[in-house]
Every structure is written in C-alpha cells, then in structure tokens.
Amino acid sequence: DTAVSQTPKYLVTQMGNDKSIKCEQNLGHDTMYWYKQDSKKFLKIMFSYNNKELIINETVPNRFSPKSPDKAHLNLHINSLELGDSAVYFCASSQGVGNTEAFFGQGTRLTVV
C-alpha cells in the first residue's frame, strides 16, 4: 500500500557510470517531483512534472534527466556520475490544484565512488 515508492533504496556506483532511479505513485496525483537532500539535510527541488509540463531547476546539471512514461511514474536518469552527486534523492507527488502537501518516497541513497 506504499503511496510513493522508489527503487533502489541504496545505490553505490563508480564515477562516470550512468544510473536510473525509479519512482511510482499510486495516489492518482498529477504532479511529481524529484528532490535532492545533501549531507546537511538541505532539500533542493530538482524537477517538477505536471501533465507533461516539465519545470527544471536551472541549477541542475543537464546530466540529470527526468523521464515520465505515464502520470504515475517519474524516473530520474543520471549520466556520467560525479562524486558530488552523492546524496539522498527523494521522489514526491501531489495533486496539482490548490496548496496541497506533497507525499514523499523513502529516498534513494546514492553513493558515487
């Protein structure tokens, strides 16, 4: 009955590799997000995606690309991984109309070695 689920929970990979993190929500929400949490717990929005409209945080490197096959999924693909990409990545979803809260997945801890 998990509302927002991410896989994998842990990901250890070498510099230069390409990896993907998957996210699925079963809440029927029309908006999904990716957030990055650094080692100091600071959360930064990376992308929001609503009805095929992608809003990109301009500070996110173009090595990061979201891919949404349908409304319930928003995957994050990362090319040419760097040490500085190590962080916890959270997927979230919300219903787009009105000031509503977001529901978060459990997070994916990415470690680049």
Place this chain on the structure above:
Amino acid sequence: GNSVTQMEGPVTLSEEAFLTINCTYTATGYPSLFWYVQYPGEGLQLLLKATKADDKGSNKGFEATYRKETTSFHLEKGSVQVSDSAVYFCALSDPFPSGSARQLTFGSGTQLTVLP
C-alpha cells in the same frame, strides 16, 4: 523568490521538555505552510499544515499557527518524547507556481534529539 528560514540545530532536550522550533518565511501572496518530519532512514512525512492566516495546524501534540503579521509558523510541543527525535522541516507551497505545478520550498531542517 520564496524562502524559508528555520532555527538552526541541533536541538537537544530532555524528555517532557517544551519544544519550540522557529520558522519564518518570505513569499509573494499567501502560501500554505507545512511542517514535515523525517525520522532516521526514512522519507519526509507531513506533520501538520495551515493554509491561511491565523489557522492552527496540529498533530501528535505538535502545533503551529500561521502568523501573517510576523510571517512565521513556529512549531511547538508541550512535552517531547524520545520518539520525537527526528529532523523537522518547515516548508511553504508556492502561491504563484509556474503552470499548474506546485512545489514546496523547504527550510534547512532542524535536528531534534530527545534524551530519556
């Protein structure tokens, strides 16, 4: 742009102590305000919210009141427990989003440790 400023941690309290975590915000218009909690190794969970001025959000003994005049949304609990140990995030919902997507702007988080 929008911003949220939170009291810096870490905060360490004894069980049954009173808790206040300060949060102030900057936004154009009238955002909704939230407190999220992150327990160790888990994702963020909504703790409480308020959608308009003078609203009070409450849950699990925690409370916060939306104060427009001071642009604040301070989190309080009268008697904390060891199980309240977590990171607490104040957040606001963009009142003027691009398109129809609504995104949250988070504060920097406050680590709370409650000792028995």
